[in-house]
Amino acid sequence: MNPAEILTALNWRYATKVFDPTRKIPADTWAALEESLILTPSSYGLQPWKFIVVQDQELREQLVGHSWRQRQVADCSHLVVMAVKKAYNMDDADSFIARMVETRGGSADALAGFRKMISGTHAQGYMTTEWAKMQAYIALGQFMTACALLAIDTCPMEGFVAAKYDELLGLTAQGMTTAVLCPAGYRHPDDRYAGLPKVRFGKEAMIEHR
Template identity: 50%
Template sequence: MTTATVLSPEELLKVQEWRYATKQFDRDRKVPADLWSALEKSLVLSPSSFGLQPWKFLVIQDPALRAKLKAASWGQGQIEDASHLVVFLAKETLTEADVDHYVARVAEVRHQAPESLAAYRGMMVGTLVTGPRAATVDAWAARQAYIALGNFMTSAALLGVDTCPMEGLDAAQYDQILGLAGTGYHTIVACPAGYRSTGDKYAELAKVRFPEAELVDHR
């Protein structure tokens, strides 16, 4: 495996300073297909607890569907104006069948016998299906979706693509509009992606963050 391209510390921080929650997207500017393909792959490559990937990512391009989702998003224009819209879903429950599906995939990709993963399978089932986290596994899955969201936003910024994480939405309405009943998944958060409008006044505002000394503690 080749080593990853390494940014300098200055380059990394420059990208982080450039990124902001875009309030107004340029409707006429679209993310090129090769960049978007890479961003979809970055979603798939996102890390998750145990590697279980309790999520789905809906890329919404249909204008009529986006119009309905905008109405369920407090009327925020980013839903329609951005080049792409990703809705992050998380599993409502986790079953032994879900764990077995993942174990089978591990065995396939790493050329292992599924039986060799019995102890790992037992740990996952004992923790998330029958164990102490089973009662709150929906909250656990939602946290995993936010890990993917953060990875997606950072990946987009590194490619010069703007994003806006959006919790300002009615998740139940999203579920209904997207036909999620009976799928085992529900809406967590949305993230439009594209390119900022030259008229977005927020693009040039200084970032407001507490001092590093107030937020980072060394022990």
């Protein structure tokens, strides 16, 4: 894509308020979007998350009641719940290091320095639930951009009761919690927000060159 096409896609996207429940994202498009989630960068590459794709309609209707009555979670094509680990530990880090060895070759011993760096950060108390949630927002941004480039509508959502989501999705038992939601699908033609101009501060106020 050229720069103009990227900006056109980003100007086209908006936080969709009303989805068309009759339209579903094609399987091949959705497969690419799932891969965009997997390819999301994260601190040290540790990926302290899990992406739950909720398509069961009965479950999604239950979730509406725990989402400030926002219908997007039920009417979208695919609901992505971005969940994170409540407590990241060195066992998790070791699993990632094992995956590095599996993918790139070499040995865990050769990555001892890398493990020590992660261990030092962990010992200082930085790898909290809040840290993991910040990582999830990187995934949210990447997913929304990938969707926009494929002309798929999204709506980032923080208006939900995390404890209820955790309960209904079985996340509590996994030591995880819901960080943010992102319904994806196609805008309804009656969504009046689709045609509104974006309200953004100008470049001169938001970007500084030194």
